Amino acid sequence: MRISELSERSGVTIPTLKYYLREGLLHPGELQGATRATYDDSHLERVRLVRTLVDVGRLSIERVREVVRAIDAPPAGRHELLGAAHEALRPHPASGTPAPEALERLAALDLPECVHSPASLQLAEALTAAAAAGWSVEPETLARWLEAMRAVAETDVVAALGEVSPGDALRYAIVGNVLTDPVLLALRRVAQESVSAERFGTGPTRSTG
């Protein structure tokens, strides 16, 4: 297809598509003469991926480039794929290195398979940021929350790592986290309301805004 059709089918304007091509987020089309190129379904899929990462994941263009590169050269092992997905999605921490207390709390969770992994580093950074703002997550709370997230992760791992090719599995792991993180956080709020209603026995919570 021509770039105009790629634009129409993806809902992304031609100038934006050209920007993606320049920035290396989108692989070049097949040249048909000096000024014409054609594109295929792989381009359409890639444009949709970029939009998801930008619109829903609110990733920077630089971050999206890293994700795209990782998908184009994925690690071979199923388990290593997760590390690559987590590394691609890890927020840039506001502060520097994790606090010693956060690392201790992590060690107490006893997860040998996560030592030095991007995920455990992200956890240490989140705990450090919370503690710096005066919010300490108690060890028992952290262990209980981890248990809860295990139920979520069961679905995630089956979904992502059941994919056939490493590139697809990596894309699935990244997109799955990006798209369902907001679902999980919304479910947390819904669960807070539900628990609160049970405890305080009142009617529906209405918006005050």
Add this chain to the structure above:
Amino acid sequence: MRISELSERSGVTIPTLKYYLREGLLHPGELQGATRATYDDSHLERVRLVRTLVDVGRLSIERVREVVRAIDAPPAGRHELLGAAHEALRPHPASGTPAPEALERLAALDLPECVHSPASLQLAEALTAAAAAGWSVEPETLARWLEAMRAVAETDVVAALGEVSPGDALRYAIVGNVLTDPVLLALRRVAQESVSAERFGTGPTRSTG
């Protein structure tokens, strides 16, 4: 204290403090003559709150102003406080109204206390955004995740709504969610690694970045 001491103790520069005063994020100090004002611990606490919302929660200044106003005029009921906290934190959705499928999925969760609440609207919006990007969260998955988030919410509700004054409870509910949402998402990744290691039986996941 003078503004210079407020700056020193909060780690926020004087120009930024003046900006907060102009924007109504920080209540005025007590005037001591025409050009001098003094500040107290309520100002220090407010500055710290604003920093947390901006740095960790990545809220816009406009959003922070809404949060501050809600805290200064909180609803009286414990349960309504949660609605106010959730409304203050609800992301501005990229798309418009939730899709009918998302509302159906919500209805299937059978949570009468959450009908039309900011939390349930946020959930419908997150499901709509995921579906628009081609990712459908199955009803069974959603129910299982809600159950998992209930364990998290138990801690949240006890912590926040145990506070004495409505303003403190609201602040606690908002700050608690802002600071521990990243902890939860990091725990999800850690749990993914842990589940993956159990299933694929490999060693630690190393960063590929």
